[in-house]
Amino acid sequence: MHESGLSPFDFAAAAERRAVQSHADRLTARGLKSLQDDEGRVDRWVLKPDGLPWRFDFTKQCIDEGAWSALKGLADDAGWKEAVECQFRGEAINATEGRSVLHMALRGAADDGFQVQGQKVMSDVLQTRHSFLSFADDVRSGAYATCDGGRFTHVVNIGIGGSDLGPVMVHEALVATRLSEERSTDVRFVSNVDPSHLDVTIADLDPAKTLLVIVSKTFTTQETMANAHRALAWLKGELGDQAGHHIAAVTSNVEGAAGLGIASDRVFGFGNWVGGRFSLWGPVGLAIALGSGSKAFLDLLEGARAMDQHFRSADAEHNVPLHLALVEIWNVNFMGHSSRVVLPYAQPLHRLPAYLQQAEMESNGKAVGRDGRPLAWDTHPVVWGEPGTNGQHAFHQLLHQGTQRHPVDFIAFKEPMGGDAHMHHLLLNNAIAQAEAFCMGRGMDAVKLEMEGAGTELSAIQALAPHRCFSGDRPSTFMLGDALNAFSLGALIAAHEHKIFLEGVFWNIYSFDQWGVELGKVLAKQLDEGGDEMSWTPGTAALRQEIQSGH
Numbered sequence: 001m002h003e004s005g006l007s008p009f010d011f012a013a014a015a016e017r018r019a020v021q022s023h024a025d026r027l028t029a030r031g032l033k034s035l036q037d038d039e040g041r042v043d044r045w046v047l048k049p050d051g052l053p054w055r056f057d058f059t060k061q062c063i064d065e066g067a068w069s070a071l072k073g074l075a076d077d078a079g080w081k082e083a084v085e086c087q088f089r090g091e092a093i094n095a096t097e098g099r100s101v102l103h104m105a106l107r108g109a110a111d112d113g114f115q116v117q118g119q120k121v122m123s124d125v126l127q128t129r130h131s132f133l134s135f136a137d138d139v140r141s142g143a144y145a146t147c148d149g150g151r152f153t154h155v156v157n158i159g160i161g162g163s164d165l166g167p168v169m170v171h172e173a174l175v176a177t178r179l180s181e182e183r184s185t186d187v188r189f190v191s192n193v194d195p196s197h198l199d200v201t202i203a204d205l206d207p208a209k210t211l212l213v214i215v216s217k218t219f220t221t222q223e224t225m226a227n228a229h230r231a232l233a234w235l236k237g238e239l240g241d242q243a244g245h246h247i248a249a250v251t252s253n254v255e256g257a258a259g260l261g262i263a264s265d266r267v268f269g270f271g272n273w274v275g276g277r278f279s280l281w282g283p284v285g286l287a288i289a290l291g292s293g294s295k296a297f298l299d300l301l302e303g304a305r306a307m308d309q310h311f312r313s314a315d316a317e318h319n320v321p322l323h324l325a326l327v328e329i330w331n332v333n334f335m336g337h338s339s340r341v342v343l344p345y346a347q348p349l350h351r352l353p354a355y356l357q358q359a360e361m362e363s364n365g366k367a368v369g370r371d372g373r374p375l376a377w378d379t380h381p382v383v384w385g386e387p388g389t390n391g392q393h394a395f396h397q398l399l400h401q402g403t404q405r406h407p408v409d410f411i412a413f414k415e416p417m418g419g420d421a422h423m424h425h426l427l428l429n430n431a432i433a434q435a436e437a438f439c440m441g442r443g444m445d446a447v448k449l450e451m452e453g454a455g456t457e458l459s460a461i462q463a464l465a466p467h468r469c470f471s472g473d474r475p476s477t478f479m480l481g482d483a484l485n486a487f488s489l490g491a492l493i494a495a496h497e498h499k500i501f502l503e504g505v506f507w508n509i510y511s512f513d514q515w516g517v518e519l520g521k522v523l524a525k526q527l528d529e530g531g532d533e534m535s536w537t538p539g540t541a542a543l544r545q546e547i548q549s550g551h
Contacts, residue, residue, distance in 0.1 A: 006086060006093055008369070009078045009508040011333075012376045016073035023067035024334035032062040032473040033440055047320055049310045052303075052491050053482035056320050060439045060476045061327050061407075062335065071326045072316050075506065080322065083505045084312060090116040090273070094512040095370070100273040101512045103497070104308050106281035107301035107490070116273045124271075128283060132268040133297060135248065136289035139211060140185050147242045152211045155187045156201060157287035158231060159215035160223045161517075162276030163250070164191040165358050167215075167287045169351035170280060170300065173489050174292045176348070176417060187291035190231075193223040198230055207238035212247045213287055217269075217276065219249070219256030222521060232260055250283045275512050277359050278497060296486045303490025311498045321498035324477075328499070329506055331407045331475065332381050341399065342385035345412040345431040346484055352411070353385035356496060363500045365516065366509040379507045385409075389430050400437065400470050408476040410435055411492070415483035431478075441472020 011017065027035070035041065036059070044065065045058040063071075087093055090100045105114035105121050106129075114121050138144035142151035157167060168189040178184045190198050202210070212231050216224040235243035244261025251257055252269040268283035280288070281301060289297040311321050331337040342353040364380035386394060388410075399406055412431045416424035447468045451461045481488045504511030526535075527544070536544070 006083055006095075006370065006505060007079050008371050009505065011078075011506060011508055014074055014077045016070050016077055019070040020067065020074055020330075020334055023064075023070050024330070027062050027064065027067060028335065032060065032475060035062065035064060036060075036439065038064065047318060047323060049314065049318065049320055051306055052310060052320075053488045054320075054491060054495075055478075055480040056323065057478040057480065058323060058327060060435055060478070061330075062473070062475050063327065063330060067330065068326075071330060074329075075316070075322065075326060075502075078506050078508075080502060080505055083502075087501060088114075088312060090114060090118075090121075092117060094275070094510060096510055096513045096515070097272075099512070101275065101278075101501075102273045103275065103278035103281060104305075104494075106270070106274060106279070107304045107308070107494075109305070112305075116271065121271065121273075125282070128268060128270065131265075132250075132283045132286050133289055133294040135266065135268075136286060136297075137294050139290055140293060146209055147239055147245050148208060150209060151183070152246075153186060153209045154205050155185055155211045155213060155287060155290045156205070156231065157187065157189045157213045157215060158191075158198075158224055158227045159189075159250075159284075160191040160221060161358060161362075162279050163215035163217075163221075163224065163284055164189055165351070165355045166277070166280030167285055169349075169355040170285065170288045170489065170493075171291045172351050173346075173348045173484065174288070174296055174486055176484070177292045177296050177486070185290055187287050189287070190227050191223070193226055195230070198227050202231070202234060207235050207246070210235070210246060211290075213250065213290070214247060214257075214260070214262075215250040215284055215286075217250075217252055217272075219251045219253035222525070228260070248286065250286055275514075277362055277514075278512075280493075292486070299486035300490040303487035303492075304494035305490075306487075307491040307494035307498070311494075321495050321502060324495060324499040325502035325506065327477065328381070328407075328503060332378050335405075335475075337381060337405055337407050337475075338378070339382040339384060339406050341391075341406050341408045342383060343388050343391055343408055343410050343431075343434075344385075345388040345410065345427055346417055347387050348417055348484060349411065350387045353383065357383045359496065360500055362514050362517065363511040364503050364507065364509060366507075366511075369508040370510055371508070375507070375509070377507070379509060380503065388434065389427065392430065392434065396434070399474065400441075405474050408435070408438060408474070410476055410478045411481070412478070413481045413484045413488075417484050435476050435478055437470060437472075438474040438476050439472055441470035441474075442468070444469055 041059050047056045087101055090102050092098055092100050094101050100116045102114055102116055105125055108114050108122055108125065110122055110126060112122060135144065139152050146152055171187055188201050190201050214228045232243060235246055239246060247260060247262050248266040249257040249262050250268050254264055254267050257267045268286065270279065270282045274282060281304060285297060311319065316322055342356055344352050360383050361380055366379055367375055369375050385391065410431050412428055444465060447465045448461055451465060500511055
């Protein structure tokens with residue numbers, strides 16, 4: 001066993017790889033459209049896990065039982081079941097940083113018994129959870145009051161990366177939970193070091209009624225601390241030395257927080273066994289609780305925990321995260337697709353594609369294996385997308401008729417997310433129709449027949465019909481939830497977290513470090529400190545000179 005607890009895995013040399021490739025060649029020749037006629041396809045390729053409000057439909061992926069059997073063999077070769085147990089046991093699977101990866105504990109219950117390298121953690125997790133959720137409820141109710149005894153009306157969350165993308169995505173998704181509130185708390189998010197982001201966010205706010213939440217594990221993150229110091233100056237302009245009363249911090253650096261005047265009872269930390277992009281389940285999610293309340297936050301945790309339990313217990317034939325992971329392995333490494341499109345047919349999930357971009361691409365965008373050697377196979381595809389129906393009028397042209405195929409994830413909900421059931425019905429029909437069109441397309445005969453029926457002249461049919469054809473055979477997965485709420489959202493996010501983990505196991509990479517984030521920061525700091533121009537490329541030196549000459 002490797003020191004990380006994960007066995008090295010040679011994806012290229014795996015016994016089942018050649019078998020999987022033979023199925024890919026066979027199904028490429030056959031095509032996705034013809035697979036729709038296979039008997040029992042819906043029964044086999046639609047998963048509805050017990051206790052989870054989701055239906056995962058893989059019927060429109062170009063895969064069949066033979067291909068799945070070979071993929072499952074590949075997963076068994078990689079030791080996926082044992083790898084899952086290594087993670088849940090708290091072993092240091094993030095070997096380059098010597099850390100466990102146990103964000104699941106943040107949504108755990110007292111009897112889950114999570115340990116980090118032999119040390120029990122649930123007591124601390126639950127104590128911290130109680131502290132930051134109690135603080136959130138006190139702020140919302142007015143029990144924790146402003147300097148002048150009033151109620152905080154606004155919250156500004158200052159963070160970046162995992163300290164922003166997760167919380168803002170969930171906050172936006174849970175908008176319906178706040179619509180019925182008589183006195184809601186307006187939560188806003190600042191991440192970009194571009195000063196305009198903070199300027200615009202606070203332009204119409206009253207410092208005397210605003211709470212800042214500064215989220216930085218080390219309290220040294222360059223972008224976050226630059227924004228934090230500017231926001232603190234804004235508070236001090238109104239509140240003077242009492243400004244610290246209007247700040248809470250999520251950090252492990254209690255001394256650093258104290259330097260900004262933040263009392264220790266408003267500083268909430270978490271262990272180094274939680275990666276930033278997987279941290280919304282703990283105090284990093286304080287802004288979620290401030291916006292939507294502790295009940296919604298606890299429901300979010302319960303949904304994620306339910307998916308954790310499914311992931312650990314379900315066999316390969318019914319395991320949703322395993323299907324998500326192996327379908328992506330299939331599409332990337334055997335079908336040759338280099339991107340995946342995320343299309344939430346739910347406006348409240350408009351930040352989900354950006355959240356998944358970070359969670360997946362920062363985790364599995366790696367080119368070096370766990371053995372330190374360059375990989376001989378592709379790893380994570382590009383993740384992108386926009387909410388439907390907006391995307392239909394933006395980039396669906398490329399998805400339908402472009403020269404490359406881009407697998408699509410549709411995400412939709414049975415229950416309306418707004419007050420008009422007819423509009424929701426229209427939304428769902430659009431999602432279903434797009435998935436059908438990607439799969440089945442429209443051939444020349446059907447196009448000609450339609451144009452003839454419309455009375456189009458033969459010459460025009462001959463000229464225009466090729467432009468109106470759709471090849472189809474474009475794969476998609478359809479994830480249908482019962483309703484968009486905190487529980488269902490928690491389960492969906494957790495499913496993708498487990499998918500990320502499994503893909504890292506199969507690709508033989510460490511999913512939970514992020515060294516690729518660091519180099520640009522180091523060089524930016526050197527530029528900020530006036531680094532020697534001899535060390536820069538000529539183009540960079542000239543660019544610096546151009547910018548400096550403008551001041």
